[in-house]
Amino acid sequence: YLQQGVDIDGVDNSPEMLSICQYKADQLKLRPTLYEQYLEHLELPRKYKTILVPSSTLQLITELEAIELAMKRLYEHLLPGGILVASMMTLWKEGEPLESEWEKTAVRKTDGVTFRRVARSWFDPISECEHTEDLYQKIIDEQVVMEELHQRSPATRSYSQSQAKDLFEKAGFQNVRLFSEFTFDVVKSEDRLFSVIGQKPFS
Structure with missing residues (x-):
């Protein structure tokens, strides 16, 4: 995104991942702004129009109290009308092997x-x-x-489509929509991989 001219910052709780990102950026002669922080303690100096949480990252926060804190911090870091986008997965369904x-x-x-x-x-x-x-x-x-x-x-927490929608709405997001995998196609009931988009109210 930075290479395409997008004004973007990066956050990860892993110093190793941040080092890899910095190394790749150096090869492209880019200067990213990177922060080593946990989402549940997110404290950045600015607010954003869009926050993208890729690769089912939210599901790595397995404690319910911690994910609620993370959603609150993400909400607080959005500008009014801002959008939170996250990919999520259903890891298990009734009747499947454990x-x-x-x-x-x-x-x-x-x-x-x-x-x-x-x-x-x-x-x-x-x-x-x-x-x-x-x-x-x-x-x-x-x-x-x-x-x-x-x-x-x-390792990871599983979310059904309804649980993911509830997670966003409980944090205060409105117009919560689910899409099939990484497309703009409306999510299907059988989709195990889906993207969730929620909007922070304008007021």
Whole structure:
């Protein structure tokens, strides 16, 4: 967006992600304004016409009190009439398995080193949160030479379409609309990935 001339700032709670963003910006000779903050404690020096929360980021805030605080801070950082846009997902539906596991490998072309990810997740219908376990391995000559295990419990909160709409409306947003995936098509009942747009009142 910055490369296209959009007046935009960036926020992340991960210094590593901000460093990657800064590095990529440097390669393009861009000078982004970046902030290391948590959404539930957002405190920026300006207000915005539009705030975009991509990649189901809101769902990484699993505590109900914390997500309410985050929505309040986002609301407060919008100008009157401003828009909040967020992508969200329904992680589980009634009747589906509560656990899943999958594996993916990739080979680095430069040296033939194989990288493998073994992912496992399980969903708790009571808390409506997903828990994850990811094992990353570096393999040389069919031998595992390095591995890391990452566990997040809980990792993400699931939202139905109605729950996502309620989340926005409870924070004070009006004209809350849901769209199918990343389009402007009206959301369908079977859509598990959808985008939510809410507007802060003009007064």
